[in-house]
Amino acid sequence: MDHPIMVLWRGLRRAVAGPDDPPGRSPLARWPRLRPYATPAGLLAVVGLFAATLAEETDRRLPAPVAVLFAAMTVAPLPALPRRPLLAWRLTVLALLVCTFNAPRDADWPWNPALVFGAIVVFAVTAARVDRPVLVWVVAITAVPVLVMVDPSARAGVLLLLGVLAVLGDLVRRNRLSRRALAAQTELSEREQERRAVLEERARIAREMHDVVAHHMSMIAVRAETAPYRLGEVPDPARDEFSAIAGAARAALTDMRRLLGVLRSESEQARTAPQPGLADLPALVASARRAGMTVTLDTDVPTDPPAPVGLAAYRIAQEGLANAARHAAGAAVRVTVRAATGELAVRVVNDGAGAPGPEGRGGGHGHGLTGMRERAVALGGTFTAGTTDDGGYAVDARLPCDGEDGTP
Numbered sequence: 001m002d003h004p005i006m007v008l009w010r011g012l013r014r015a016v017a018g019p020d021d022p023p024g025r026s027p028l029a030r031w032p033r034l035r036p037y038a039t040p041a042g043l044l045a046v047v048g049l050f051a052a053t054l055a056e057e058t059d060r061r062l063p064a065p066v067a068v069l070f071a072a073m074t075v076a077p078l079p080a081l082p083r084r085p086l087l088a089w090r091l092t093v094l095a096l097l098v099c100t101f102n103a104p105r106d107a108d109w110p111w112n113p114a115l116v117f118g119a120i121v122v123f124a125v126t127a128a129r130v131d132r133p134v135l136v137w138v139v140a141i142t143a144v145p146v147l148v149m150v151d152p153s154a155r156a157g158v159l160l161l162l163g164v165l166a167v168l169g170d171l172v173r174r175n176r177l178s179r180r181a182l183a184a185q186t187e188l189s190e191r192e193q194e195r196r197a198v199l200e201e202r203a204r205i206a207r208e209m210h211d212v213v214a215h216h217m218s219m220i221a222v223r224a225e226t227a228p229y230r231l232g233e234v235p236d237p238a239r240d241e242f243s244a245i246a247g248a249a250r251a252a253l254t255d256m257r258r259l260l261g262v263l264r265s266e267s268e269q270a271r272t273a274p275q276p277g278l279a280d281l282p283a284l285v286a287s288a289r290r291a292g293m294t295v296t297l298d299t300d301v302p303t304d305p306p307a308p309v310g311l312a313a314y315r316i317a318q319e320g321l322a323n324a325a326r327h328a329a330g331a332a333v334r335v336t337v338r339a340a341t342g343e344l345a346v347r348v349v350n351d352g353a354g355a356p357g358p359e360g361r362g363g364g365h366g367h368g369l370t371g372m373r374e375r376a377v378a379l380g381g382t383f384t385a386g387t388t389d390d391g392g393y394a395v396d397a398r399l400p401c402d403g404e405d406g407t408p
Helices: 004-017 032-059 064-075 085-098 113-127 132-149 152-230 236-263 278-290 307-327 358-362 368-378
Strands: 294-300 332-340 343-350 382-387 393-400
Touching: 004 085, 004 132, 032 064, 032 113, 064 085, 064 113, 085 113, 085 132, 113 132, 113 152, 132 152, 152 236, 152 307, 152 368, 278 294, 278 307, 278 332, 307 332, 307 343, 307 368, 307 393, 368 382, 368 393
Parallel strands: 294 332
Antiparallel strands: 332 343, 343 393, 382 393
16 A cells, blocks of 8 residues: 555645546536537637637736736636646636736735636636546645635635535545446446356357257167167177267266256256147147237248257247337237248247336346347357338347258
């Protein structure tokens, strides 16, 4: 931890000659329509202030070059203030030290009103933009011309104003930093939730595919064990080879069961029901109709696809119907499953006539699209989702389907 004296020393160096922090979010970010007018309006204000200051200095019977110089020093900090507040503050302190000639004798301070107003604005903005060690020196250095040139009767009030502006500026800066940190943490949490949803969905897909792969491995083991009896006279080397294949299949099944135990969460119960496929789509649609949805099913699949593809197509259709029920209650939904060359196309689309459901109005926090995308990508396919021309929503998945046992 740095010594306080070193911290103050670095703060002094930065206050006197250090760089400004990169500008943060513009105050006009909330009103983008005003941005094109900000620069012209600012320049017009600076020119007007320059003219008013020049007239004030001329009334003090200063030579014309000196009056122009004082007016320029008065307005010079303002153009630099939005992006370089420390530079604007240094120019302001310089103006407070220099622009003091021919002041009225009965005035509480020797500066013209434009310089006083500009100094207050510059000091307030600088206090809200610099860190605390720099702010300490900004206050101390600004107090020097106040202590030297301001009338003793008004000195206490000016110093109190500087202290109040410094405290308020520090509070504004800390509040801005807290909001920025909170926004960054919220974004990080959202990304972490998305990543977690992807991992959970991949684990769920792996658990479901276990049944499909286990079925094929069981068939390999059974066929290898029964081959010597089904084929009649089998040489001993071939019989040993079949036995080795069956043993390897059984060992693979055991390892897969252990893997399934790792993938299954502690609260999840083991599933004993068979995994669904394309043959179960009519029952799924019928269930959705009984729930009050208007669903049309259009299938054109001449032969059954491989089990993993059928399972993925069923799950995508199931999640698509669930999303339509949640986000577009009352909309007509069409489920289309068609076989093309080497792939199975699944499309679930709803029209724009439905009313947003509770989750649709609130934005929803589900991960249905994530799950559908992961299922398609896991098989080497593609997935797209988006609004349609009539205001509805459609999800499209294309699943490779060129396996030896399931080519459409």
